[in-house]
Amino acid sequence: xxxxxxxxxxxxxxxxxxxxxxxxxxxxxxxxxxxxxxxxxxxxxxxxxxxxxxxxxxxxxxxxxxxxxxxxxxxxxxxxxxxxxxxxxxxxxxxxxxxxxxxxxxxxxxxxxxxxxxxxxxxxxxxxxxxxxxxxxxxxxxxxxxxxxxxxxxxxxxxxxxxxxxxxxxxxxxxxxxxxxxxxxxxxxxx
Amino acid sequence: xxxxxxxxxxxxxxxxxxxxxxxxxxxxxxxxxxxxxxxxxxxxxxxxxxxxxxxxxxxxxxxxxxxxxxxxxxxxxxxxxxxxxxxxxxxxxxxxxxxxxxxxxxxxxxxxxxxxxxxxxxxxxxxxxxxxxxxxxxxxxxxxxxxxxxxxxxxxxxxxxxxxxxxxxxxxxxxxxxxxxxxxxxxxxxx
DNA sequence: TAAAAAGGAATGAACGTTCATTCCTTTTTG
DNA sequence: CAAAAAGGAATGAACGTTCATTCCTTTTTA
Numbered sequence: 312x313x314x315x316x317x318x319x320x321x322x323x324x325x326x327x328x329x330x331x332x333x334x335x336x337x338x339x340x341x342x343x344x345x346x347x348x349x350x351x352x353x354x355x356x357x358x359x360x361x362x363x364x365x366x367x368x369x370x371x372x373x374x375x376x377x378x379x380x381x382x383x384x385x386x387x388x389x390x391x392x393x394x395x396x397x398x399x400x401x402x403x404x405x406x407x408x409x410x411x412x413x414x415x416x417x418x419x420x421x422x423x424x425x426x427x428x429x430x431x432x433x434x435x436x437x438x439x440x441x442x443x444x445x446x447x448x449x450x451x452x453x454x455x456x457x458x459x460x461x462x463x464x465x466x467x468x469x470x471x472x473x474x475x476x477x478x479x480x481x482x483x484x485x486x487x488x489x490x491x492x493x494x495x496x497x498x499x500x501x502x
Numbered sequence: 503x504x505x506x507x508x509x510x511x512x513x514x515x516x517x518x519x520x521x522x523x524x525x526x527x528x529x530x531x532x533x534x535x536x537x538x539x540x541x542x543x544x545x546x547x548x549x550x551x552x553x554x555x556x557x558x559x560x561x562x563x564x565x566x567x568x569x570x571x572x573x574x575x576x577x578x579x580x581x582x583x584x585x586x587x588x589x590x591x592x593x594x595x596x597x598x599x600x601x602x603x604x605x606x607x608x609x610x611x612x613x614x615x616x617x618x619x620x621x622x623x624x625x626x627x628x629x630x631x632x633x634x635x636x637x638x639x640x641x642x643x644x645x646x647x648x649x650x651x652x653x654x655x656x657x658x659x660x661x662x663x664x665x666x667x668x669x670x671x672x673x674x675x676x677x678x679x680x681x682x683x684x685x686x687x688x689x690x691x692x693x
Numbered sequence: 694t695a696a697a698a699a700g701g702a703a704t705g706a707a708c709g710t711t712c713a714t715t716c717c718t719t720t721t722t723g
Numbered sequence: 724c725a726a727a728a729a730g731g732a733a734t735g736a737a738c739g740t741t742c743a744t745t746c747c748t749t750t751t752t753a
Contacts, residue, residue: 317733333612335526339709340735349734351711360709419610421524424670431672457682460673461664465686468659473652479615481622482651491648495656499690508699529742531701540700542745551743 318356320346326367330412334364334420368417368426371410378403379440389448390497396440397470397493404474405484411474431460454500465499509547511537517558521603525555525611559608559617562601569594570631580639581688587631588661588684595665596675602665622651645691656690 324346328337339360343350357363379399384391404411417423445462448454454462473492477484484492515537519528530551534541548554570590575582595602608614636653639645645653664683668675675683 335708338707340707343735350709350736351734352732354710355732415610419606427667427670427672455682455686457679457686458673460667461660461679461683464660464663464667465683465690468663469652469655469690472655472659476618476651476655479618481618482649488648488652491646492652492656495646495648495690499656499660499686526742530744531742534701541743542701543699545744546698 317346317348317352321348321353321356321363322367322370325363326371326413327409329364329367329416330409333416364417364422367413368422371413374407374410375400375403376440383440389444389451389453390501392440392444393448393466393497393500394493396444397466397496398489400467401470401474401484401489401493405477408478411478415471415475448500453502455502457500462500466496469496508537508539508543512539512544512547512554513558513561516554517562517604518600520555520558520607521600524607555608555613558604559613562604565598566591566594566601567631574631580635580642580644581692583631583635584639584657584688584691585684587635588657588687589680591658592661592665592675592680592684596668599669602669606666639691644693646693653691657687660687 321342325337325342328342328345339353340350343353346353353363357366379396382395384395418426441463442459445454445459448462449456457465470492473482473484476482482488512533516528516533519533519536530544531541534544537544544554548557570587573586575586609617632654633650636645636650639653640647648656661683664673664675667673673679
């Protein structure tokens with residue numbers, strides 16, 4: 312019990328610090344201090360800094376996927392699923408800004424390149440809702456025939472950038488704008 | 503003459519190193535070594551590392567804007583200008599991968615946030631081809647009425663992400679795919 | 694030859710990681 | 724049951740590195 316508590320403290324603090332200050336604004340010493348543990352303690356739970364950073368991402372990913380699977384419209388047309396996933400991503404990120412900001416830090420670093428490479432080239436192994444969307448869309452000829460990476464970029468890049476701008480206070484991404492934005496993304500991938 | 507030569511050497515080497523290895527893979531000592539100058543020499547041309555990094559970005563930006571203004575279809579419909587700018591960005595980045603990669607490093611760092619904030623709050627002062635595109639599109643009712651940031655994100659985020667994937671070897675962004683991609687982006691912003 | 698430019702060793706701050714030690718809980722002993 | 728021993732989690736000072744920047748010497752220029 313106590314053991315899990317310390318691990319949680321470290322995870323939460325590291326997440327928050329890296330989300331707010333970036334990888335280089337979150338040295339191990341500061342994570343330890345803010346989490347109220349000794350520096351050495353972090354190394355009892357995580358082999359090294361890399362492992363901590365990857366663990367943080369994995370746990371965030373699991374939380375988001377779980378959120379997206381709530382009320383997932385299984386069996387419905389690709390279009391419904393696309394809207395569910397896109398608005399789900401927006402809602403999750405706005406509800407969990409630290410998760411989003413951490414994600415940005417992660418993807419805009421060598422970790423992100425490695426992650427994308429693994430996803431694209433070792434994709435056959437792990438089926439996920441994003442790939443499923445693409446494959447069904449292509450099979451049913453409701454989305455344009457473009458490489459998967461291009462589909463993902465058209466579908467999600469504007470959304471991710473707009474969430475970023477929302478969290479920076481540059482745009483007010485409310486429910487109304489969210490709908491319009493997802494509609495625009497759909498218009499760019501649909502036949 | 504000689505003086506400009508050394509400055510150019512430093513600029514080019516720093517650009518290349520940071521583009522390839524990131525900010526943290528490009529210490530001043532390595533820039534100096536690869537540029538064939540002493541460490542101290544860099545500080546004769548640039549007050550400090552920050553100034554060097556910002557100068558690199560500014561010079562890249564000027565080169566790209568100059569490229570986009572070549573054969574710019576002044577007086578043509580918004581749609582033509584949109585296509586010119588979008589394909590121009592793709593062409594420039596693929597022709598100058600180091601400029602693109604450097605740009606990515608810059609934007610995905612605290613420099614990028616500062617840059618975007620300045621653009622948003624001091625936007626009225628500097629007219630540019632991107633803003634012009636948005637304002638004419640809205641005025642003529644050929645693009646959807648959304649905040650400028652959302653327009654830019656829909657128009658450019660998928661393009662930037664796809665250029666990134668192309669340079670990483672994940673996608674082959676040839677002339678054909680480029681056309682399709684820009685068309686998709688246009689479909690997401692047009693009325 | 695005086696002034697300007699170039700050079701790179703030296704500096705000190707910051708970092709991730711290690712490890713000898715402390716501290717607390719659990720188990721064993723008498 | 725009380726006391727002693729063992730076990731192992733937690734700690735943070737210390738280490739070795741890396742880096743931006745400074746400072747003083749050497750070289751080039753005019």
